[in-house]
Every structure is written in structure tokens, then in C-alpha cells.
Amino acid sequence: MKIKHIHFIVNPASGKQEPVLAYINAEMTARKVDWDVSVTKKNVRVADLARKLFGKTDLIAVYGGDGCVTEVAAALQGGNVPMAIIPGGTANVMARELGIPLDTQEALASLFDGSIKKIDMGLVNDIPFLLRVNLGIMADMVTQADRKLKDKVGQLAYGITALKTTALAKPVDYELKIDGKRIETGGVSLTVTNSGHLGVGDFALQPGISITDGRLDVILLKENNLPSLLKVAGSTLLKQKSEVLEHWRGKKITITTAKKQSFICDDRQEKARILRIEVLPGTLKMLVPKKKK
Numbered sequence: 001m002k003i004k005h006i007h008f009i010v011n012p013a014s015g016k017q018e019p020v021l022a023y024i025n026a027e028m029t030a031r032k033v034d035w036d037v038s039v040t041k042k043n044v045r046v047a048d049l050a051r052k053l054f055g056k057t058d059l060i061a062v063y064g065g066d067g068c069v070t071e072v073a074a075a076l077q078g079g080n081v082p083m084a085i086i087p088g089g090t091a092n093v094m095a096r097e098l099g100i101p102l103d104t105q106e107a108l109a110s111l112f113d114g115s116i117k118k119i120d121m122g123l124v125n126d127i128p129f130l131l132r133v134n135l136g137i138m139a140d141m142v143t144q145a146d147r148k149l150k151d152k153v154g155q156l157a158y159g160i161t162a163l164k165t166t167a168l169a170k171p172v173d174y175e176l177k178i179d180g181k182r183i184e185t186g187g188v189s190l191t192v193t194n195s196g197h198l199g200v201g202d203f204a205l206q207p208g209i210s211i212t213d214g215r216l217d218v219i220l221l222k223e224n225n226l227p228s229l230l231k232v233a234g235s236t237l238l239k240q241k242s243e244v245l246e247h248w249r250g251k252k253i254t255i256t257t258a259k260k261q262s263f264i265c266d267d268r269q270e271k272a273r274i275l276r277i278e279v280l281p282g283t284l285k286m287l288v289p290k291k292k293k
């Protein structure tokens, strides 16, 4: 892809503390590429910033964590402007998923040796999402891993919060409809995911989850005790099936619960009793590094 102009969206408050503007300037000067930058603010929607750039640049590159990345993705999906990620957050789930270098200078250099990949997103009750929808303990884990804890211990914040929330979790009954098939089930955590990475270290939810297969993966964690969670981690690493996990795959998923439940759609918290979810195949243009041979 020939790039003449890049617009960077930089979150100055995201996880990493480093001279990102100096890095951008050095790389763009060396490549003779014109660039601009917009800086995010706490109470300004990043999606609105991104929308203002349509038609004004060849590429929107986001320096931030998954909060910024998912918001920009939601603004760009279905359109022609490609995006790129320069990982600047704590977990950087999407960057890991796409094989983008976690080092900022390496990620900037990789912009010039990449190709456009069309990746899937999802819609939940008409809200677009890039990574996943979580109900139950996974949702609590993300909402409760707060900024202060993330600043202090980084990714470990999610693990600490997971242990706290797991101990308190109560199973919920779910009625699922996956591509027309009804399933009555229950568990402590239900995830409808587009991406395989969870963002806690290199921990992947399940092997074989793809962001380009035109389908979403539904993962149910049935039990709430720590040994069962560790079993899941072990089974994922060993790529084996586990009796505490159920896994389905589909294009259209409806989740119904008896009472309104909190759910997380990427970084956004919502409440609903019925979640109508569908995949948006190949809807986002993402610049990704070419695979190393």
C-alpha cells in the first residue's frame, strides 16, 4: 500500500510512558511521509475524532489501548479508510491478535511493510464491537480493573481483578440461539468473541478463533472456582477440550436471560435482557504487518 499521509490519533493517557511524538516524527521524516496528529481527551469520543478525518488521509493510525482502537474501529467499519494500530495500551489485545509489534518504534516501521486485511466485527443490539461481548465474570473483570491498578501493575490488574470477581460469581441461566439452534444452559461467564486473544499475557481463549472467518465464537465458562479456571488455562495451552468450557461458533446469536444483565461490548458497559448479536464479515480495513517467512 502506497501511503502519502497518515493521521495519528494519540491517547496521551494510555498505558505506555514514552516520547511517542518524537518516534512518529523520526519515522515519518525518514520515510518522507506527511502526517498529522490528533490527541484524545478524557471526555471526547475518539470515534467522533476519527469520523472528522474521512477523506483527509490515507490511513488512520491509533496510538493507544484497546479502548481507543475499538472506538476507532467502530467509526471506520463499513467504510474505505484503513486503520492501523501502534500499541500504546496495557493489554493491546488487537495488536497481539494481528501480530503487530508491541514495541512502538517497531510498530511504526511496520506500517511501511504491511498489507490491508479485511477483518470481521460484530453488532450487539445495533452497537458495533471489534473484540468481544462479555457477560458474567469476564465483564466484571474488565470493568473492575481500574486505571490506578493498571498503572501500578499493568496487565496483572486483570488477573488480580479476576481472582476477586471469580470468588463472588454466581451462575446465570442463559437461553442461547445460535444460527437457529436453541440451547438452554448456564454458567458464570459467557463470551461472544471475534478475537482469540484475551489480553492477559499471551493467553488465548481457545485455539482456532479467527477474526477473518466470518463467524463469532461463543464460549461459556460453567463453574466459578479457581481450579476450574486453571483447568481452562491449562486446556487452552494444551489445546485440549475441557469439561468446564463449552464452545459454539455461529453468525447470528441471541442470548436471553431472566433478568437484565450487565454486559461489556469491547470497553463499553451496557445492560439488557436480550442480546441480539451478528457478525459483520470483513467490514474493517486494517493495515497489518506482512507475515515473517
Ligand SMILES: Nc1ncnc2c1ncn2[C@@H]1O[C@H](COP(=O)(O)OP(=O)(O)OP(=O)(O)O)[C@@H](O)[C@H]1O
Residues within 6 Å of the ligand: 011, 012, 013, 014, 015, 016, 040, 041, 042, 043, 063, 064, 065, 066, 067, 068, 069, 088, 089, 090, 091, 092, 093, 150
Ligand atoms: N487526554 C486524556 N486524559 C485522560 N484520559 C483519557 C485521555 N484521552 C483518552 N482518555 C481515556 O482513555 C481511555 C482509553 O484508554 P486506552 O484503551 O486507549 O488505553 P489503556 O486504558 O491504557 O489500554 P487498555 O484498554 O489496553 O488497558 C478512555 O477511558 C478515555 O476516556
